[in-house]
Every structure is written in structure tokens, then in C-alpha cells.
Amino acid sequence: MTDSNATVPPAAEPFFSATFDRSLIYHSGGSYRYLVVTVRAPEADTQVTEKLPLNLALVLDASGSMAGPRLDAARLAAQQLIDKLGDDERVSLVSFASDVIVHGSGMALDPMGRATLGAALNMMCVRGSTDLGAGWLQGCECAALRKATADRMEQSHVFLLSDGHANQGIVDPVLLAQHANELRQRGISTSTIGVGMDYSPMQLQAIAEAGGGRMHDAEQPNEIAEIMLAELGDARATAMRDVELTIELPPGVRAHALSTAQSHFMPGRMRVVLGSMLSKAERTIVIQVETPPQFGAPSIALHASLSWRTPTSDDRKTMGHPPCELTFATGGDCLRQQRDLKATQTTAMHWQTWVVHQAMQRNQDGRIGEGHQFAEQQLRHLEHYCLGVPGCQVYLEALQRYAPTMRDRYDTRVAKEVMLKSYKYNRSERDRRSYIREDGDEFLPPRP
């Protein structure tokens, strides 16, 4: 029997369900089953969240490549953003190139503060290379300093805008993600905006994913403002912050998230970072579970739990889920078992978008053969998984079109678009750009 018991929450609590696609597993071990976890944020109390002041750090790339319309657009967007903020909110302004300049730290938005920030934006000029890590951490420090001295609850958030690939300071996405994760746990979240065609989706995505925020793309300078304002709206509409999914893993069970979300493994446990969730937003994470051989007990159970912070409190709330059981059975019983159709279709969709994203990361990382091999191998697994399952063909066909194209290095612009779309798709997130690009659409299934 498939475990499909969802917790029915009271109105202000999130919806949280965890369902296996199949519930029988081989005695001899080596079964792969897929746990589909769905989280839906409650409706945000907008009267509360809109009143919760923002402690915002704007971190702008001022490297040489931003010269001209990009920096002008970034400055204009930052000014528009500041104009939208209330007098009781706080803004830090940092620019980075090969050096880092703090133009304002935790500034109150009284007339003096606004004048200071406006003057700083006007005077901001381009210089040198891209020490993205130092600039971002400096912005975090400004927000942290304000957080440490504030005598009220504020939403501490960093907007990081860059058009380049960090080539100085901390450049490793894994290390950037590690710091973003630590800061998120300490109440400082980060969203990123990539400008133009040459930014590093890997670095910006690592920071946004682990930092509990969102990654956006603004290819054209005139899109920076709309993205920034949309991100501000998202920050205001946040219903759950710092959301984490934890899965307790029985001995011998191996698990892996088919998701762009950051996963952390500890003995007997995996933790998946979902970050901030907007009011009524839904997020699905598919966990691939490999089972061990049977040792005595007739079944194994995975325990899933959710933890988060509300927009108005740093205290963590938790919600458990009834155990999701997998029962040992003979090979024949396993083959004959019924699938949970919806869970299988959801798995196929997330699997496909995850493969697209992962293969393209390898491609852009210069590991072209590895990316191609990965895509072809995953295609064969997905074909096997989708065999005879209605509604899965669309995902399979998209991956069949995609895998052969991985033989060659992708054009940077198309690759960025494919990565961004698969990332947004995998997170069930809206693309905030008003101008819709078609690049990469053929490799992704139509949105459900």
C-alpha cells in the first residue's frame, strides 16, 4: 500500500505530505523508490508581513563589465527600490569590484538616510575585477550588524546583483553555499540577480539556494528594476522562512534529492533546504531512496519532518509526518504492485528537470563528455521508470530531445536560459521577467 497520508493542518500551518510512488521493495535490497514530498505554505498574514520592517542589504557589482547601461540600470533600480521602502526600514548599500565599498550600513530611511543613499548611488562608479564573495559577505555583515543592534524584529535579507563570474576572493560555489547556509541559519537570507549573459549561474544559484532566497535573471538592463521590485514583493509576501525538510534514514538506506535544492547529510539523516516560501506557494521535492536487503523487520520506515521560521519570529516551528513505510516483498509482488500514478508523474517531471540542470552544469563547467554521459544514462533510467505509465511520455520525450544535444559545448546564453528555466521549473517558481525567451523550451515539458 502506498503511504499517502497527508497531515491536515489548521489554517495557519503549512500543508505537508510525503508519498512513495511504490511501497513494496525487494527482499534482496537494491530497490529504488521515490518519496514525493509536497509543502504548501499557508496564506501569509499580509497585515503582519507588510508591517514587518525590512533590514535590506543591497550589494551591487561595480566591476568594469557593469560600465554603462548596466550600472545605470542597477543604480536606478536600487533607487526605485529604496523609494518603495518605508521610513522605518533599514538599508545597507555595498558595491564590490576588486575592492568593497560600504556606502551605507543599516541606514534609517529618514530624509538624511535617503539623501545619503541617493548620493552614494549617484557617485557609484565601476572599477576592477569581481570579488563577489567579499562584496556579498560585506553586505551580510551590514545586515548582521543592524540585526545585532535592532531592538525589534526585522526581516534581514540581502539582494546580490552581479553580471560577472567571481574571479577574485571566494569563487567556489560549494564554499559560497556553505557560508550562505550558515548565514541563513543565523537569520540572514540572500537572493541573487544575474545580469546580462556572462554571470555565473552556479555561483549565484549556490548562494540563493543555500541562502534561502531566490535566483533571478535580468538579461537586459531594463529588466533589473522589475526583477528587484518583484523580489521586494516576494520578500514581503514570505509566509515561511528558512524552511528545511528532514528525512530520518533507517540503517542501510541511501537517499538523494532529485532537486536543485541544497542537501546536507548527517549520520542517519538528510536535510534539504527549501529556503523562503511565499504565501500559498507549493514546493515539491522528490527523494530517490535506495533500500538495503531485509534484515529481520518486515518493513522499513522513513520519517519526514518540516521545520521553518515564521516571518515574525526567529524561533523554529516543526511539523512531523506519519512514517512513510516500505514493505519487503518477493520479486513477483514488487513487479505486480500498483503505482501511485500522481506520485510517479511528479517524480518523472522532477527527475527530468533535474537531469537537464545537472547535465548543463557539467557542460558549462567544461566537463562536456561527462555531461553527455550523465544525460544519456539518466535518460535510460527514466525510460525504464516511465515504461507503461500514462502521462509520463511528455517528460521522456523532452529528455530524449535534450540528451543528444549535450555532445557539444552549449552557447553560454542558451545554457544560462536552460539552467534558469530548469531551476525555476524544479522549484515550481515563477520567472519574473516580462519578456519570455523561448531558448530551452523544447527541453522542458509544459508546465502542469
Next chain:
Amino acid sequence: MGTAHQPPPDHGDSYSLLELSGLTGIEPRTIRSYVERGLIQGPDSLGRGARYSREALDRLRVVLLLRDAKRDITLDQLRVLLQSLSPAHIHGIATGAIRIGGLIDTDAQPTNPTAPASVDDALSYLRSLRNAGGTSPGQHVAEAGASYSHAPQNDADLSVLANAAQALTALAGLSSNARSVRAEAWYRISLTPEIELNVRGQYGPEEFAQLHRIGDALRVLLTKGAAR
């Protein structure tokens, strides 16, 4: 005729130098040096009747607390830290209502960024990260020494000075360089193409206007001299 007893003048929340010294245990000459270094405001007036504000007392108490928490803290670090705090916050620290642990790496705090930290300890994490050079051993940076440690200690605090410079620039319409957080706040008033007046410190708009007038007077003197 007897002399009527005169009660001491009621100065409200203001203190003489000796009173400040008595309340804090800090030598008067040390208090004067703190005024010179910008840690506390000077008295409202000069001479024997000089009175210091309540905020000056609060600042001195915070200085004592900070020096007690971190013995090697420098006067410059104290100054930028105090400048980053509002009067209400300083009063809160002085009266014990607000802890100082979140503001500085006290001597008792760990400096290892990988050590377990409390959830609300973002500032400590970042500062210990800065002390550690931004990375752990073996981690990937593009250039040695070019990581988070690229920016100096207390950048965020020093930025307060840069903020003031820019605010005053906006209000007074004077020229000023956008300065790195590494720099002190200096205001530049151009007198002639070859000569400029550089002033260090923080000033209100009125004081700044006065400096501007001094600059004007100097400019007149200088240009007349050049004409001769």
C-alpha cells in the same frame, strides 16, 4: 545680614568633568583624550562651568564595558563602534538592558567559524570568518589574501563615517570622494586647482557650512595672493 543658602544649580542630566570622572572611575585627563579622539562629545561650553551630556556618561560606561569584554580593543575600534550605535542603543548597553556580545568578538568568544554558534549569531560568524581569512584550509580562493579578509576589520563600522560624508555631501552640495571603508571620513573642499582643504571628522550641517565659509575666505586670500 546672613548669606542666604544657595542650592546647587540644577543641571538636569548634565555633568561636570569631575562628576563624570567620579561616576565612571575614569581619570579626567583620559576623558579629555576620549573627547579629542571622538569617543564622546565634548562639553556644551568651555571653561569651569563646562557640562557634559547624559550621552557622554552613557558612552563612557559603554567604553568601560567594551574594554572589559575585549581588552585589546583599540580607541579607533571603539570610536567606529560607538558611531554605529544610536543614542538609545548606547543607553541600553550602558544600563545593562542590551548585551554587548553581539557587537564584538569578546575575549570569551570562539573565533572558529565552523564551531557551533547560536542561531542569531550572524555577526559573530562573519567576523570570525573574516579573522580566519574567509576560508578554511584547502578551500578554493582565486588569489591568496583576496577573500573576505580583503576588507579590513571593522569595515562595517568605518562605513558609518563614509555614510556621514555622503549625507553631508548631499546636503551641503560639496565635493567628496566616495571612499573605501578602509578610509577615515575626510571632507575635501577645493580651494584652488592646486590647493584643497581636507578636514577629518564628523560635523553637522551648520559646522560644515562654517567650514565652507572658512574655505571661501582662504580661497579669497589665496587667489588675491596669486594675483599679486
